[in-house]
Structure formats: structure tokens, C-alpha cells
Amino acid sequence: MWQKDEFEHIAECVDGLREEALALASRLVSFEAVPPESGGQGEHDKAKFLWEYLKGKRLGDLQWYEAKDERVASGVRPSIVLIVGDGSPRLWIMSHLDVVPAGARELWKTDPFKAVIKEGRIYGRGAEDNNQAIVASVVALRAVLEAGLTPRIPVSLLFVADEETGSNYGLKFLLKEHDLFERDDLVLVPDGGAPDGTMIEVAEKTIAWLRFRVLGKQSHASRPDQGVNAARAAAYLTTSLDETLHKTFPQKNALFAPPDSTFEPTKHQANVDNINTIPGEEVFYFDCRILPEVPIEDFEDVVRRVCADIEKRFGVKVEWDYRQRQVAAPPTPEDAAIVIMLKKAIKEVYQVEAKSMGIGGGTVAAILRDAGIPAAVWAKLEETAHQPNEFCVIENLLGDAKVMAYLMGGR
Ligand SMILES: [Zn+2]
Structure with a gap:
């Protein structure tokens, strides 16, 4: 000194x-x-x-x-x-x-x-x-x-x-x-x-930008029985991800502001042009910032599980991938x-x-x-x-x- x-x-x-x-x-x-x-x-x-x-x-x-x-x-x-x-x-x-x-x-x-x-x-x-x-x-x-x-x-x-x-x-x-x-x-x-x-x-937090693609079957809005509504499944998927991720990873770390992991639904891609069509495809994104003490594998397990639930419940197919994955x-x-x-x-x-x-x-x-x-x-x-x-x-x-x-x- x-x-x-x-x-x-x-x-x-x-x-x-x-x-x-x-x-x-x-x-x-x-x-x-x-x-x-x-x-x-x-x-x-x-x-x-x-x-x-x-x-x-x-x-x-x-x-x-x-x-x-x-x-x-x-x-x-x-x-x-x-x-x-x-x-x-x-x-x-x-x-x-x-x-x-x-x-x-x-x-x-x-x-x-x-x-x-x-x-x-x-x-x-x-x-x-x-x-x-x-x-x-x-x-x-x-x-x-x-x-x-x-x-x-x-x-x-x-x-x-x-x-x-x-x-x-x-x-x-x-x-x-x-x-x-x-x-x-x-x-x-x-x-x-x-x-x-x-x-x-x-x-720093881990950055995980996820893209979700929900595939159903397009139909006339008066005949939901003939289609599989991707918009409904995507809505449930969004809320289910939001709820499950927050519940599973409640950790707090005072180094950060905010002190917890964040899981935010963000961008949503346009689907059909008219109101009376049931969309067969929905694409949306999550921006997740995860505390460094949370293993990314645990996060990925939750995402996989929630997607599988939604697939079973609504008869859709859910694909997801990373737009950015930067592990802290x-x-x-x-x-x-x-x-x-x-x-x-x-x-x-x-x-x-x-x-x-x-x-x-x-x-x-x-x-x-x-x-x-x-x-x-x-x-x-x-x-x-x-x-x-x-x-x-x-x-x-x-x-x-x-x-x-x-x-x-x-x-
Ligand atoms: Zn600089």
C-alpha cells in the first residue's frame, strides 16, 4: 500500500x-x-x-x-x-x-x-x-x-x-x-x-432466452371439434411455465436486484389474420435470468416437464429451443x-x-x-x-x- x-x-x-x-x-x-x-x-x-x-x-x-x-x-x-x-x-x-x-x-x-x-x-x-x-x-x-x-x-x-x-x-x-x-x-x-x-x-445471472412453438390444428372458429387450438394451449403453457418456474426456483440472493430468478414471457409472434380462425401454431418467447446457484439442468427439467403436461392435456405438440443460453x-x-x-x-x-x-x-x-x-x-x-x-x-x-x-x- x-x-x-x-x-x-x-x-x-x-x-x-x-x-x-x-x-x-x-x-x-x-x-x-x-x-x-x-x-x-x-x-x-x-x-x-x-x-x-x-x-x-x-x-x-x-x-x-x-x-x-x-x-x-x-x-x-x-x-x-x-x-x-x-x-x-x-x-x-x-x-x-x-x-x-x-x-x-x-x-x-x-x-x-x-x-x-x-x-x-x-x-x-x-x-x-x-x-x-x-x-x-x-x-x-x-x-x-x-x-x-x-x-x-x-x-x-x-x-x-x-x-x-x-x-x-x-x-x-x-x-x-x-x-x-x-x-x-x-x-x-x-x-x-x-x-x-x-x-x-x-x-451475474444465467441468461436463458427460450422460444416455444405450439403446434395444433387450424380450423374454423365455429368448429373447435375439427381443430386443435394452439392459442389455448400456448396460453396455458405460458401461465404454467410462469407459475411452475417461480414456484420451483424461489431462491433469493441479496447480491442481485431483483434478488430472485426472473422468468418473463416476452415476445409473441403474430398467428392468424382473422378472429374466426382457430390458430394451428403459436410461437412465443421467455426471457429468463436465473441465479448462478440454480443449475441450468434443473431449469431445463422443469421446462420439459411443463411442456409434456401441456402436450398431454391439449393434444398439441410443443417444441422449444434456445435463442440464447449463457450459463453464469x-x-x-x-x-x-x-x-x-x-x-x-x-x-x-x-x-x-x-x-x-x-x-x-x-x-x-x-x-x-x-x-x-x-x-x-x-x-x-x-x-x-x-x-x-x-x-x-x-x-x-x-x-x-x-x-x-x-x-x-x-x-
Ligand atoms: Zn464496454
Whole structure:
């Protein structure tokens, strides 16, 4: 851990780097690092720029990794690691280079790929997601070095490709092809959080998006005896699933809001065009978010059983499949070193008590947790990611840099 006066000096250095942080953040917005899935060329040019920038600042050893991807002109999806110090456990701060598309331009008040600094904010696509983290981590390390100190634990800043569209060319590629992490490493992913900076995300629910298809027999509505009404069976199936799933899985987990598993009937596909026809087919969907302690097999058993009941009762056939199935990774323990250190750092910098929490599902940290590496997701965010007029609050960027610099002081 830093001495009190050491950290005060580091924090001053962070503030002293404000103009440079703004310049770097502005430059990063100018790269349209949109993935090929959205018709973009990926993060290559942005990575190249950052590489040159980091090389010029001589902050540590640089490594360039690239996953091949023929869909983009450069042919590769690059990730960068900046390494300071040897050994483990190592503090990792992982941010992502790619951004989502700007979306409807008429909703933007300014050019999404030209940063505008106004009223303490930086506007632009990617400004908050995830440039705030990229810049904060660089500023944190620079401030420590400028204060004439070196991190008390080995530190790596990791800038990955392809976070927004599944991480196959980013984190998953690095885990598969390169042996970067050790199991007792400390990993911070500053890519989620709350406006007051109190939310440390350590767990997520399993995501299960189910499609149900109920097959009966179409007939005239005056002759139900000649048909098999798929609408009725589907209605009973919906309520039966709703009731049975909630009854079978009543567990509560205070990490989450809401604290229980959720089972929501959502989309319903159009069936027949007229009122006087009994539909022979119904298609509808459930969005289920299941607590990590519930085995997915148990959930699937219930779904199968309820479907079989409805088939027997109404003479229909029920098919179901997954539109998305993402089994929750084991949560990062509340007493994991990264969580404890983060809470201390957040308290020191922002004077708030942070809490470990779970979310509805789907962060990149789950990939690390699945690999047995405890990761915590935290940043102080206005949560403007993916929205038009996305912005980053400059004080959040500098504050987060101080938190990261604090972590570099070790335990
Ligand atoms: Zn992000």
C-alpha cells in the first residue's frame, strides 16, 4: 500500500495530467472502431495509435497480439498489453478498444466521432464505453511514475479487441492462444458501474432466452371439434411455465436486484389474420435470468416437464429451443483480493462505501470467471454507453484513474 503522502502526490499528478488526458480521450473518439458485424473495420487503427502513444511514453514493455479476421481490411483484430514489473499476483486493468456504431445520426447533437468537450464532459461514441477506462488506466500508471514511484505490485494494462460482439477476437482469443493470466491475479474491468461509483459487479445471472412453438390444428372458429387450438394451449403453457418456474426456483440472493430468478414471457409472434380462425401454431418467447446457484439442468427439467403436461392435456405438440443460453460463471467471492482492494480505493478517492453486486447477465468478466480468474467490474459511470450523445464525465475519468493508481500500491 502507498504511504499517505505518496498517494497524495500521485493524486496531484493525476490532476496535473488533466489536459493530456483530455487530449488522449479526444483522439480516441476520432477512431470509428466499429466491429465488422456492424459494417466497420474494427479497432486496428485505434490500436495502432494507442501503441505508438504508449511507446512514446515509455511506461513499460508492450506486447501486440492479433487475431486473424478476414472481414476487416487490416486482416487482424489487435489487443495490446502494457507490462510493468514481474511476477504474480499481477494487477490487470482491462479495457476494450472497440465501440458500438453511432446509431441514428439525427439523434446526435454533435459528430459522434469528433470529441466535443463541454461542461465537464467529453462527448462522442466510445467516450464512456470504454475510452474512459483506457485513458484512466494510462493516466493512473503515468501519475505513479511521475510521482517518482513504481507500482508496488506487477501491473498490466490490457486493451482488448472485440468486446462488444462476443470477445472471440479479443479476450477469448487471448485466453485460448496466450497464457497471460495466473489464477491469483487481480483483474479489474472498468466497464460497468453506477453514477455514484458504489457498484462493484462480481456476479451475474444465467441468461436463458427460450422460444416455444405450439403446434395444433387450424380450423374454423365455429368448429373447435375439427381443430386443435394452439392459442389455448400456448396460453396455458405460458401461465404454467410462469407459475411452475417461480414456484420451483424461489431462491433469493441479496447480491442481485431483483434478488430472485426472473422468468418473463416476452415476445409473441403474430398467428392468424382473422378472429374466426382457430390458430394451428403459436410461437412465443421467455426471457429468463436465473441465479448462478440454480443449475441450468434443473431449469431445463422443469421446462420439459411443463411442456409434456401441456402436450398431454391439449393434444398439441410443443417444441422449444434456445435463442440464447449463457450459463453464469461462478461469482467472484466477496473476499477476493481485488474486491477488498477496490472497496478501500473507492472509499479513499470517492468517500463512498462500494458494494458487491450481481447483474442480470452478460459482461466480459464472466469469461475470466469461467477461466477461474476472479474479476471485478467497476467504474464510476453515468451509464450513457451505446446511447446517442454518449459522454464521459471528466471528473469520473480522473477519479477512476486515482482509484486505479491506488490499486497499484498493492495490499
Ligand atoms: Zn464496454
